[in-house]
Amino acid sequence: VELNCFCWTTSIPNLPEFWHITDLHLDPSYHLAPDPTKVCYSSKGVPATNPGLYGDFLCDSPYRLIESAFTNMASLTQPEDFIIWTGDSPPHVPPDELSTDIVIQVISNMTQTIRQHFPNMTVYPAVGNHDYWPQDQMPDSTNAIYKAAAQFWKPWLQADALLTLSQGGFYSQLAKPGLRVVSVNTILYYGPDKVTRNMTDPAGQFEWLEKTLERAAQNLEKVYIIAHVPVGYLPFVRNTTAIRKSHNERLVTIFRKYSHVIAGHFYGHTHRDSIMVLQDKQGKPVNSLFVSPAVTPIKDAEQSYSNNPSFRMYLYNNKDYTMLDIWQYYLNLTEANEKQRSDWRLEYVMTEAFGLIDLQPQSLLQLGLSFMLPQTKTFHKYFNHFMVSYNNSITCDGGCKVSQVCSVLYLDQLSYSKCAKGAWEH
Ligand SMILES: *[C@@H]1O[C@H](CO)[C@@H](O)[C@H](O)[C@H]1NC(C)=O
Ligand SMILES: *[C@@H]1O[C@H](CO)[C@@H](O)[C@H](O)[C@H]1NC(C)=O
Ligand SMILES: *[C@@H]1O[C@H](CO)[C@@H](O)[C@H](O)[C@H]1NC(C)=O
Ligand SMILES: *[C@@H]1O[C@H](CO)[C@@H](O)[C@H](O)[C@H]1NC(C)=O
Numbered sequence: 504v505e506l507n508c509f510c511w512t513t514s515i516p517n518l519p520e521f522w523h524i525t526d527l528h529l530d531p532s533y534h535l536a537p538d539p540t541k542v543c544y545s546s547k548g549v550p551a552t553n554p555g556l557y558g559d560f561l562c563d564s565p566y567r568l569i570e571s572a573f574t575n576m577a578s579l580t581q582p583e584d585f586i587i588w589t590g591d592s593p594p595h596v597p598p599d600e601l602s603t604d605i606v607i608q609v610i611s612n613m614t615q616t617i618r619q620h621f622p623n624m625t626v627y628p629a630v631g632n633h634d635y636w637p638q639d640q641m642p643d644s645t646n647a648i649y650k651a652a653a654q655f656w657k658p659w660l661q662a663d664a665l666l667t668l669s670q671g672g673f674y675s676q677l678a679k680p681g682l683r684v685v686s687v688n689t690i691l692y693y694g695p696d697k698v699t700r701n702m703t704d705p706a707g708q709f710e711w712l713e714k715t716l717e718r719a720a721q722n723l724e725k726v727y728i729i730a731h732v733p734v735g736y737l738p739f740v741r742n743t744t745a746i747r748k749s750h751n752e753r754l755v756t757i758f759r760k761y762s763h764v765i766a767g768h769f770y771g772h773t774h775r776d777s778i779m780v781l782q783d784k785q786g787k788p789v790n791s792l793f794v795s796p797a798v799t800p801i802k803d804a805e806q807s808y809s810n811n812p813s814f815r816m817y818l819y820n821n822k823d824y825t826m827l828d829i830w831q832y833y834l835n836l837t838e839a840n841e842k843q844r845s846d847w848r849l850e851y852v853m854t855e856a857f858g859l860i861d862l863q864p865q866s867l868l869q870l871g872l873s874f875m876l877p878q879t880k881t882f883h884k885y886f887n888h889f890m891v892s893y894n895n896s897i898t899c900d901g902g903c904k905v906s907q908v909c910s911v912l913y914l915d916q917l918s919y920s921k922c923a924k925g926a927w928e929h
């Protein structure tokens with residue numbers, strides 16, 4: 504067996520790579536006010552717990568945090584990369600604090616900030632549920648926000664991509680010969696989106712997606728799916744899909760049908776670090792899916808944990824575009840605030856952390872199945888990464904573990920329900 508994991512490497516291997524950033528959630532109101540309830544609008548009047556220059560776990564990102572992330576990424580970058588950016592730029596504040604104009608301004612600001620740090624790099628964005636006003640209510644037709652995004656993203660996207668983006672918030676584009684990025688607007692399938700609630704195929708996106716994947720197959724291309732809200736089940740709550748159940752079933756069916764074309768899926772939205780593996784109806788692993796943790800450190804006051812700010816790099820095989828590894832970076836927010844300095848560090852290298860040879864579906868299936876064993880060391884490590892090393896003493900057993908593990912392994916209702924009965928858990 505050829506040992507081709509990147510165990511023990513100290514510098515990024517010389518392989519093709521791309522960055523993934525998500526959920527920046529800029530809060531322009533963040534400042535070190537004497538009154539902790541006034542530090543940021545995004546804490547919604549709850550006193551900030553430990554506010555510092557780089558943020559607070561009850562607030563969205565100060566601009567300084569976002570700039571430090573991009574400055575750090577740029578210093579680690581080799582040429583010929585691209586970036587995927589899976590949405591959610593505005594802060595978590597009540598709708599009357601925002602407006603269509605403000606949302607457009609925030610998206611413009613984030614676009615310019617990325618362009619300043621990466622003037623020559625192509626960025627593939629996907630729209631998030633907060634990239635609209637009122638939040639989540641994305642329509643199935645053209646509007647001021649899709650149009651503004653298409654205007655801002657002209658330096659990165661070609662005319663045909665800009666056209667579908669301005670009409671429905673989705674697009675596809677060839678990233679390099681043989682590799683196509685397909686940016687899916689999963690907000691159209693998101694439960695809180697009242698506009699599309701009763702539609703079987705909002706904006707005709709399912710039909711478009713199937714056609715796009717069919718054409719990619721004919722042209723012998725591989726596809727990376729990028730989107731904000733992930734397909735499949737949420738890891739932190741039982742029996743709950745991230746998008747509507749019916750739309751989830753349809754998406755899983757499409758992804759199974761075209762799994763031989765799709766070389767990876769990349770999502771955001773949950774703000775936490777998780778994986779999924781799509782199995783076909785016979786239980787053969789056919790796709791690897793990755794949910795990247797957020798830049799914003801925000802949590803609700805009643806939540807017992809959050810995530811440290813993060814971004815990541817994927818390494819892939821240049822011949823077949825299969826996924827080889829993740830280099831996950833993070834900022835220890837507590838430490839950064841104490842030292843008033845932002846030392847972004849490598850949190851883990853996925854193959855090394857879990858003893859894998861690569862991130863292909865078979866490898867992720869083995870990892871997911873190993874979580875089911877009563878010996879919990881591997882799962883404990885996975886859960887600590889889930890929180891981006893927020894607090895290694897927080898554990899996830901019993902029902903918490905069942906939800907996590909079933910969401911990794913099962914994406915459709917039938918297979919998930921069997922798992923969620925938890926008969927494997929003792
Ligand atoms: C983005 O917003 C930040 C914080 O409000 C501000 O300091 C910065 O100048 C803005 N940048 C651009 C390019 O608009
Ligand atoms: C960007 O590309 C231009 C033209 O190819 C080049 O002159 C410039 O040095 C590049 N900038 C960076 C930061 O790589
Ligand atoms: C969707 O259907 C439900 C029940 O059939 C109905 O009550 C609701 O008004 C519909 N919503 C929209 C936005 O059409
Ligand atoms: C983050 O920094 C804090 C304060 O310096 C420290 O207590 C904690 O252990 C650090 N966390 C990690 C994962 O290194």
Ligand SMILES: *[C@@H]1O[C@H](CO)[C@@H](O)[C@H](O)[C@H]1NC(C)=O
Binds near residue numbers: 894896897
């Ligand atoms: C980490 O979690 C443990 C267990 O829940 C808790 O007792 C401890 O106070 C937490 N540490 C910090 C720094 O929040």
Ligand SMILES: *[C@@H]1O[C@H](CO)[C@@H](O)[C@H](O)[C@H]1NC(C)=O
Binds near residue numbers: 742748920923924
């Ligand atoms: C999960 O929810 C579905 C309805 O959405 C229900 O039919 C099923 O019984 C539930 N399964 C479990 C294990 O709770």
Ligand SMILES: [Zn+2]
Binds near residue numbers: 633
């Ligand atoms: Zn978000």
